[in-house]
Amino acid sequence: MSDNTEELLEVTDKSGKTIGIAPRAEIHGNPALIHRVVHVLVFNKKGALFLQKRSETKDVAPGKWDTSVGGHVSSGENLLEAAKREMEEELGISESRLEFLYSYIHTNPYETEIVHTYSCVYDGKISFNKEEIDEVRLWDFGEIKNHLGRDIFSDNFEHEITTYLNKPGQSLNR
Numbered sequence: 001m002s003d004n005t006e007e008l009l010e011v012t013d014k015s016g017k018t019i020g021i022a023p024r025a026e027i028h029g030n031p032a033l034i035h036r037v038v039h040v041l042v043f044n045k046k047g048a049l050f051l052q053k054r055s056e057t058k059d060v061a062p063g064k065w066d067t068s069v070g071g072h073v074s075s076g077e078n079l080l081e082a083a084k085r086e087m088e089e090e091l092g093i094s095e096s097r098l099e100f101l102y103s104y105i106h107t108n109p110y111e112t113e114i115v116h117t118y119s120c121v122y123d124g125k126i127s128f129n130k131e132e133i134d135e136v137r138l139w140d141f142g143e144i145k146n147h148l149g150r151d152i153f154s155d156n157f158e159h160e161i162t163t164y165l166n167k168p169g170q171s172l173n174r
Contacts, residue, residue: 042068048138061154092127
């Protein structure tokens with residue numbers, strides 16, 4: 001999104017029904033305004049998870065390790081389109097089969113999001129957006145579990161990975 005274009009997001013109720021449209025700048029900082037986001041957990045064939053270290057310039061969780069891919073669902077955009085767009089924008093991944101996993105509400109003092117999470121397996125080249133991301137690397141689940149609660153992950157990722165690990169039937173050995 002260019003700096004001179006105001007990003008418009010759909011404001012939803014807790015069930016995800018659109019009740020209005022507002023600029024991102026109005027939604028961020030107001031946890032009463034719920035908006036939709038997509039996350040993609042990108043695994044390699046060995047089951048390790050790509051995480052991104054957010055740029056220090058981000059307004060949410062600067063410098064924290066975060067979900068492989070995450071972003072807002074633009075007004076009028078469907079969830080799968082948003083997930084594919086964010087994968088290409090953030091990691092340069094244009095071809096991958098996405099599997100829908102689950103949805104949940106994440107709230108903190110800054111914002112409230114309805115998160116729609118997908119996963120995929122990818123072993124190709126990663127070309128990350130250096131304006132938004134400082135680093136991308138693979139983490140195994142033991143390493144992730146050892147770092148939970150130590151203030152290196154975004155609160156959103158901690159919620160995400162806890163949801164993933166507690167999902168019935170979810171296999172850690174991909």
